[in-house]
Amino acid sequence: MREEIICAGFGGQGVMLLGRVIAQAALKENRHVTWIPSYGAAMRGGCAFCTVVISDREIASPYVDKCDTLFVFNQPSWDKFKAKVRKGGLVLFNSSLIKAQQPPRQLRIRKLPFTETAFSLGEVRVANMAALGAFLKEKNILKYKTVLDVFSEITPRHKLHLLEVNKKALEKGYRGW
Amino acid sequence: MSKKILMTGNEAIGEAAVRAGCDFYAGYPITPQNELTAYMAKRMPEENRVFVQAESELAAISMVMGASASGRRAMTSSSSPGISLKQEGISYLAGAQLPCLIVNIMRGGPGLGNIVPAQSDYFQATRGGGHGDYHCIVLAPCSVQEAHNLVFSGFALSDKYRAPAIILGDGMLGQMMEPLVVHSKKKNLSTKPWALTGCKGRRPNIVKSFYMQEGGLEEFNKALQKKYARIKEKEQRFEGIHLDDSEIILVAYGTQARIARVVVEALRKKGKKAGLLRPVTLWPFPADAFEELLKKKRKKVRFFVTEMSYGQMLEDVRLAVNGRAAVDFYGRAGGGIPTEEEILRRILQ
Structure with missing residues (x-):
């Protein structure tokens, strides 16, 4: 098993954190894992992204050219990465903020309102975790329970009040709309 | 653990x-x-x-x-x-x-x-x-x-x-x-x-890089x-993968060595006897490893260097090989990372 993931969106939508939670959960399940942030000149309103590789075997190259799963939260990221998804690859598509004129064929696109869902939960920053919930449902790679454990482990003390709403978002994404 | x-x-x-x-x-x-x-x-x-x-x-x-x-x-x-x-x-x-x-x-x-x-x-x-x-x-x-x-x-x-x-x-x-x-x-x-x-209580130590006396600097x-x-x-250190039976040996260090390793696996799947020599010490360069390989090999061996540069370590490989085997190269720099496909294509040419 080798799963290559790209998480992309505006700076502030939590795409780095999303990747880190996935990486941390994979490590917890004794997988090999690499996480690489996009690093370079970026523009407000542009695109931040990270790539995660999860594998049962030692990861020779951490470099991701085409991915198996794309988390995409804004229009510039969709425009940039839609060609980077493998045939049959999964796209967790933030329909609240992206319009797809002609989505590429042969992709499993799940158009879901991550940002609106997060709004309705009263915390717009948890759109990433709603998407993660949907990912857990779509792909049987990581266990729901592991992700909950990761939440508890990595939440710093001064952010503990956000733990519950993150869990709610994850659940919403997992159970579906 | x-x-x-x-x-x-x-x-x-x-x-x-x-x-x-x-x-x-x-x-x-x-x-x-x-x-x-x-x-x-x-x-x-x-x-x-x-x-x-x-x-x-x-x-x-x-x-x-x-x-x-x-x-x-x-x-x-x-x-x-x-x-x-x-x-x-x-x-x-x-x-x-x-x-x-x-x-x-x-x-x-x-x-x-x-x-x-x-x-x-x-x-x-x-x-x-x-x-x-x-x-x-x-x-x-x-x-x-x-x-x-x-x-x-x-x-x-x-x-x-x-x-x-x-x-x-x-x-x-x-x-x-x-x-x-x-x-x-x-x-x-x-x-x-x-x-x-x-x-205090011992002879003074002197730390310097300046030698006044004639010939002092040469002695130093x-x-x-x-x-x-x-x-x-x-202190030469390196990591070798499949070196014993390899006919084509990729040479790469750092992150690029990980991409080279994927190339080695791909070549092996195609039935090619490929290996990887990854220098861990760049200075001292592991020249002895090349010496040993060239001595041992009865059959021909060739080397393929890949770097995120336009060929810097390549010079040390050439010095170590000293004309006794073919040394090819592929590299990119300034943000370009030589990919698995690009390297494979050049090796199989």
Whole structure:
């Protein structure tokens, strides 16, 4: 098993954190894992992204050219990465903020309102975790329970009040709309 | 087995330095190694050790020189243009035979360059970099774990030979998070009887790179060269994969070696006898490994070098092979990473 993931969106939508939670959960399940942030000149309103590789075997190259799963939260990221998804690859598509004129064929696109869902939960920053919930449902790679454990482990003390709403978002994404 | 944690290469190097007993760090921020400076800013005071954000790279390397002369385990880090600025100090450190660890998380060049992964500072690191006939010991990790491990080796080798050691990584290694098992804290660090620790009750020590007497500097250079010969003889390190039966051997270091490894696997699947020789020490370059391969091989062997540069380590491979086998090359720089497909295509041509 080798799963290559790209998480992309505006700076502030939590795409780095999303990747880190996935990486941390994979490590917890004794997988090999690499996480690489996009690093370079970026523009407000542009695109931040990270790539995660999860594998049962030692990861020779951490470099991701085409991915198996794309988390995409804004229009510039969709425009940039839609060609980077493998045939049959999964796209967790933030329909609240992206319009797809002609989505590429042969992709499993799940158009879901991550940002609106997060709004309705009263915390717009948890759109990433709603998407993660949907990912857990779509792909049987990581266990729901592991992700909950990761939440508890990595939440710093001064952010503990956000733990519950993150869990709610994850659940919403997992159970579906 | 100890617990694995996720860390970036930059942080793994910082934590290793703390655990290896580094008690003085001076640096000046520059991407893509900023997280290392930031990590040291947090960790060093926690351990009651010295962290200085210097006013410039020149100041940082000079502070490292002072700390090292007084017997401290001293360290600095930067990225390519910043390392260029440090060259004067590095030459003085080599001249005064002072140990220290210098981390270069390389970015694209020349000039200001950009902050993407690159391996274009190989010449600068392995040939000395500053003025004078000197070398630094250069270690090239290819994973977060190895970056952590080599910090310990770097400090130890640097102390042993009283020569600056360099960790040469690239932006991807610095930024990437991978599982890591941290080493326990090092105890019983080597003593430094040559250090300037106050000479009450003993003869004064002298640390210098300046020789007034006629012929003095030449004598010193001879001694320095003897030391380098000893390092070359004893400290070459490399990793070999499938070297025994290989007819095509890829040569790559650092992050690029990981891509080369994927190429080796792909070639093996196609029934080609491919292997990987990954230098871990870039200076001393593992030339003996090539010597051994060329001696052993009855059949023809050829080498294929790949780098995130336009062919720097390539020269050391050619020197080691010395015309006895074909040496081909593919590289990109300035942000381009030679991909598996590109390398495969060139090998199979």
